[in-house]
Amino acid sequence: MKEIAVIGIGITKFGELWEKSLRDIAVESAMNCLEDAGTDRIDSINIGCMSSGLFIGQEHLASLIADYLGRLDIPSSRVESACASGGLAVRNACMEIATGVSDYALAIGVEKMTDVSMGKATYALATAADQDYEAFHGITFPGLYAMLARAHMERYGTTSEQLAQVSVKNHYNGSMNPNAQFPFKITQDTVLNSTIIADPLRLLDCSPVTDGAAAVLLTTVEEAKKLKKHPLVVISGFGSAADSIALNHRKKLTELQAVKTSAAKALKMAGKTIDDIDFAEVHDCFTIAEILVLESMGVIGPGKGGPATVDGYTALDGKFPVNPSGGLKSKGHPVGATGVAQIFELVNQLRGNSEKRQIPGVKTGLAQNMGGSGGSSVCHILEAK
Amino acid sequence: MNVPRHWRETPERYRMEAAKCRKCGKISFPARLICPACSNKVFDKTNLSGIGKLLTYTIIRTAPEGFEDIAPYAVGIVEMEEGVRVMGQIVDCDLVNLKTGDKLISKFRRMNEEGKTGLIMYSYKFVPDVGI
Numbered sequence: 029m030k031e032i033a034v035i036g037i038g039i040t041k042f043g044e045l046w047e048k049s050l051r052d053i054a055v056e057s058a059m060n061c062l063e064d065a066g067t068d069r070i071d072s073i074n075i076g077c078m079s080s081g082l083f084i085g086q087e088h089l090a091s092l093i094a095d096y097l098g099r100l101d102i103p104s105s106r107v108e109s110a111c112a113s114g115g116l117a118v119r120n121a122c123m124e125i126a127t128g129v130s131d132y133a134l135a136i137g138v139e140k141m142t143d144v145s146m147g148k149a150t151y152a153l154a155t156a157a158d159q160d161y162e163a164f165h166g167i168t169f170p171g172l173y174a175m176l177a178r179a180h181m182e183r184y185g186t187t188s189e190q191l192a193q194v195s196v197k198n199h200y201n202g203s204m205n206p207n208a209q210f211p212f213k214i215t216q217d218t219v220l221n222s223t224i225i226a227d228p229l230r231l232l233d234c235s236p237v238t239d240g241a242a243a244v245l246l247t248t249v250e251e252a253k254k255l256k257k258h259p260l261v262v263i264s265g266f267g268s269a270a271d272s273i274a275l276n277h278r279k280k281l282t283e284l285q286a287v288k289t290s291a292a293k294a295l296k297m298a299g300k301t302i303d304d305i306d307f308a309e310v311h312d313c314f315t316i317a318e319i320l321v322l323e324s325m326g327v328i329g330p331g332k333g334g335p336a337t338v339d340g341y342t343a344l345d346g347k348f349p350v351n352p353s354g355g356l357k358s359k360g361h362p363v364g365a366t367g368v369a370q371i372f373e374l375v376n377q378l379r380g381n382s383e384k385r386q387i388p389g390v391k392t393g394l395a396q397n398m399g400g401s402g403g404s405s406v407c408h409i410l411e412a413k
Numbered sequence: 414m415n416v417p418r419h420w421r422e423t424p425e426r427y428r429m430e431a432a433k434c435r436k437c438g439k440i441s442f443p444a445r446l447i448c449p450a451c452s453n454k455v456f457d458k459t460n461l462s463g464i465g466k467l468l469t470y471t472i473i474r475t476a477p478e479g480f481e482d483i484a485p486y487a488v489g490i491v492e493m494e495e496g497v498r499v500m501g502q503i504v505d506c507d508l509v510n511l512k513t514g515d516k517l518i519s520k521f522r523r524m525n526e527e528g529k530t531g532l533i534m535y536s537y538k539f540v541p542d543v544g545i
Contacts, residue, residue: 147477147478148478150475150477150478151477151478154477160422160443161425161443161500162500163477164524164534164536165488165500165501165502165524165536166473166476166477166479166480166483166486166488166502167471167473167488167500168473168475168476168477170471170475171471171473171488174471175469175470175471175488175489175490176469178469178470178471178513179468179469182469182513223474223475224472224474225474225475226471226472226473226474226475227471227472227474228471229471272449274500275490275500276490276498276499276500277449277498281468281469281490
C-alpha cells in the first residue's frame with residue numbers, strides 16, 4: 029500500500045451564500061485547492077454530498093462537477109453517508125492513492141442548503157434517520173441528540189451549563205476563523221437563554237444550516253516530496269464503521285459505537301494510540317455530540333466530557349484542543365462539506381498556517397466525521413513529517 | 414407519502430407485529446430478514462404486548478413538516494417488556510411530569526393526515542400506564 033500525502037487544500041466561505049450555486053462553490057473550493065497544491069494534475073474526482081437531490085433537486089454530481097471543473101476524461105464519483113459524506117469522499121481518495129489507481133486524487137465535499145425553506149432543510153436532514161421508524165413519529169435531528177443528551181445527563185450528571193461550554197469554546201475558536209459562518213464569541217448565558225428546540229437542547233447547542241465546500245488533493249508521499257511547496261503532511265490512518273440507523277436499536281445510549289470503532293481502526297492503521305494525538309476536529313453537530321465523541325474515542329473517560337470542557341481540557345490552549353476551526357457550531361455545517369473541511373483545518377494546523385488560532389507545535393491530528401445520530405463515522409489521522 | 418408505503422408497514426404500526434428468531438429467540442421490531450444477534454434467517458411472527466418503560470425522551474418544540482399543529486410533543490425510546498426498544502410519541506400526559514423509567518402502554522392513534530383528501534396514517538403511540 030502506498031503512503032498518502034495531502035498536498036493541496038481549499039475551502040469557500042461558509043454561510044448563506046445566496047449569490048452562489050452548488051457547482052460554483054464546489055469548483056471554487058477545488059480551484060483554491062489546486063492553487064494551494066501548485067499543480068493542476070488530477071487523476072480522479074471523489075465527491076461527498078449528502079442530499080443535493082432534496083436541497084437543490086440535482087443528483088448526478090459526478091458529471092456536473094467534472095464538467096464544471098473541465099475534467100471530463102477522468103473517473104468521477106459521488107458518495108453519500110449523511111453528514112459523514114465528506115469524510116467518506118476523503119477515504120475514497122485515500123483508497124485511490126493507496127492502491128495506486130490514481131497518483132493524484134481530488135476529494136470535494138459540498139452542500140448547498142439555503143435554497144430551501146428551514147422546514148424543507150429539516151426534512152432533508154431527517155432523511156439521515158430511519159424514515160419509517162424514527163422520522164415517521166415526528167422526531168427531528170435535534171430531538172435524537174436531545175435523547176442522547178438526556179441519557180448522558182441522567183447517567184453521569186452532565187449539565188446544560190457543561191453542554192453550553194462546548195458551544196462557548198467552539199465560538200471562541202471560530203471567532204478567529206475568517207471562513208466561519210458565525211465568527212463571533214458567545215457567552216454561557218446566551219446559550220442558556222436561547223430558544224429550546226428539543227429538551228434539553230437549545231438553539232445554540234445546535235450547528236446551523238450552511239452553504240459551503242471544501243477540497244483536498246492527495247498524492248503519494250513520493251510525489252509530494254518532489255513538489256516541496258509545503259511542509260509534508262501525510263494521512264497515516266483512516267477508519268470507518270457503522271451502527272444501527274435507528275437510535276432505539278443501539279446497545280448503549282451514552283456512547284457512540286461507530287465512533288469508537290472508526291477511531292480505533294484509524295489509530296491501529298497509523299500505529300498509534302489516542303495518547304499520541306495532539307488535537308482533533310470532531311463532529312459537534314450538537315454540543316452533546318462533541319462530548320460523546322471524545323468519550324467514545326477514549327480522549328476522556330466515560331462521563332468526564334462535560335467537566336473536562338469546563339476545565340479547559342479541550343480549549344485551544346488546553347491539553348487536547350478540540351475543534352480549533354470553531355467546529356460545526358461556529359464554522360457552520362454544510363453537511364457534505366464538513367468531513368473535508370475538517371481535513372482542511374488539520375492540514376493548516378500541521379503546516380503551522382492557522383494564524384491566530386494556531387496550536388503551537390502540533391504534529392499529529394485526528395478528524396472524526398459522523399453520519400446521522402452516529403449511524404456512521406469516518407476518522408482520519410494526519411501527521412506532519 | 415403514497416398509499417403502499419404506509420400500507421406495507423401496517424402490521425407493525427397497527428398491531429406491533431414483530432419477528433422472533435427461531436434459533437436464538439431475539440425479537441426484532443420491525444421484522445428483519447437476518448437476525449442481528451445470530452444471523453439466522455428463519456423467524457416466527459409475534460405481537461408485542463405494548464407494555465414498556467421509558468428509557469429517554471425529548472420534547473419537540475420545533476416540529477418538522479406535518480407535526481407543527483401538535484407541538485410541543487414528547488418522543489421517546491421505550492424498552493418493551495420483550496426486551497426490544499421502540500421509538501414513539503408519548504401522549505395523554507402532562508409533559509412536565511414525564512420522567513425516564515415511567516411505565517407506558519401502547520395505544521392505536523392517528524399519527525398524521527395529508528390534507529383534507531389525502532392519506533390518514535395511524536400508528537402506535539404510548540400513554541402512561543395508570544393501571545386501568
